[in-house]
Amino acid sequence: MSLSRLKKGDMVKVLAGKDKGKTGKILKAIPEKDRIVVEKINLVKKHKRPDQKNKGGIVEKEGSFHISKVALLCGKCNTGVRVRSKLLEDGKKVRICSKCNEVINVG
Numbered sequence: 001m002s003l004s005r006l007k008k009g010d011m012v013k014v015l016a017g018k019d020k021g022k023t024g025k026i027l028k029a030i031p032e033k034d035r036i037v038v039e040k041i042n043l044v045k046k047h048k049r050p051d052q053k054n055k056g057g058i059v060e061k062e063g064s065f066h067i068s069k070v071a072l073l074c075g076k077c078n079t080g081v082r083v084r085s086k087l088l089e090d091g092k093k094v095r096i097c098s099k100c101n102e103v104i105n106v107g
């Protein structure tokens with residue numbers, strides 16, 4: 001899996017680590033590091049200083065992690081799958097689930 005096949009808004013399944021088996025939406029992609037930030041995955045505690053809006057304290061925030069730990073989620077297979085690219089007749093590139101051959105839509 002390369003990051004060119006994953007983008008912001010994609011649903012992914014976590015394959016390794018403490019959040020193994022969970023699914024979430026990609027909030028941010030960092031192509032130069034091959035890392036992503038996924039909603040509610042890899043939460044890390046951060047100390048926040050109080051400011052005018054917040055009291056401060058410990059907040060949980062998503063930390064980035066390497067893309068090798070996730071697979072794109074196929075809505076039909078309902079699991080993390082390998083994808084391949086397919087060029088449509090109109091020149092548009094889509095991602096195809098290698099299990100069920102369905103086009104994986106991006107939200």
Ligand SMILES: [Zn+2]
Nearest residue numbers: 074077097100
């Ligand atoms: Zn599928």
